Amino acid sequence: MPQLVLLAADLVAVGVLVLGVYFPRHRRRDLVAAYLGVNVGVLAVSTALSSSTVGVGLGLGLFGVLSIIRLRSTELAQTEVAFYFAALALGLLGGLGAGTTGAELLVGALMALVVAVMWAGGHPRLMRSYRQQQVVLDRAFTDEAALVAHLEQLFDARVHQATVQRVDLVDDTTTVDVRLELGVRQPAHRPAVPVEPQLTGALR
Incomplete structure (x- = not known):
């Protein structure tokens, strides 16, 4: 039994x-x-x-x-x-x-x-405003602060981490893995979020 x-x-x-x-x-x-x-x-x-x-x-x-x-x-x-x-x-x-x-x-x-x-x-209400996305931008960003500012303006969100996967200076693109919080803009006086570059042969 x-x-x-x-x-x-x-x-x-x-x-x-x-x-x-x-x-x-x-x-x-x-x-x-x-x-x-x-x-x-x-x-x-x-x-x-x-x-x-x-x-x-x-x-x-x-x-x-x-x-x-x-x-x-x-x-x-x-x-x-x-x-x-x-x-x-x-x-x-x-x-x-x-x-x-x-x-x-x-x-x-x-x-x-x-x-x-x-x-x-896995409840939808748990940390519902946080997202992780891989984004391909139509600009080659080599400046960390400019990249973070562009991402925050693009998503209207606070960027907590941005990891550059690829920077292509020929095609003028940047591929970045971004962790962000929707609905919370980063204050202008807040220091820029560190960007972790991982350029694997893409910078030409």
């Missing part, structure tokens, strides 16, 4: 994680199937291994192998990577916890913690 309780708890947890948290926010249908499939697959294998003396070691090895294969197969956003690992963790908790006597409450609490963290960490 305790084993069935943990299996049911995992299915409920991954259902809430994927269908209640991930999909309503990101609307990527292909990853719904991926998250559910990975979770149930890991749950099945880890449950079978939980009765073995090497179950935990093999379970962690399975976690690593699946992570490498999945993350190399396609490009995922960092948020999607986090949901992927959460689905894996829930499957391992449900499967390996089933082989531990009296672990139902602890495993259930850990599952709830994983789902709660993913719900809170």
Whole structure:
């Protein structure tokens, strides 16, 4: 019975994680199937291994192998990577916890913690004004203060960090990775935000 309780708890947890948290926010249908499939697959294998003396070691090895294969197969956003690992963790908790006597409450609490963290960490209202973008400007900026001022005027926001990826003096372009806060303009007396140049052969 305790084993069935943990299996049911995992299915409920991954259902809430994927269908209640991930999909309503990101609307990527292909990853719904991926998250559910990975979770149930890991749950099945880890449950079978939980009765073995090497179950935990093999379970962690399975976690690593699946992570490498999945993350190399396609490009995922960092948020999607986090949901992927959460689905894996829930499957391992449900499967390996089933082989531990009296672990139902602890495993259930850990599952709830994983789902709660993913719900809170990716909530749209959390740090909603902050953005990270890679921008290609139609000017070759070699002056840090001018670059930051131009970005703040362009986005009507405060630039917290600007990392130059490429400056092309021939085509007159600048590629910059910028971290900014919308709706907050930088005061005129505030020192310019440091720009971290990373010119990799683009300056010609």
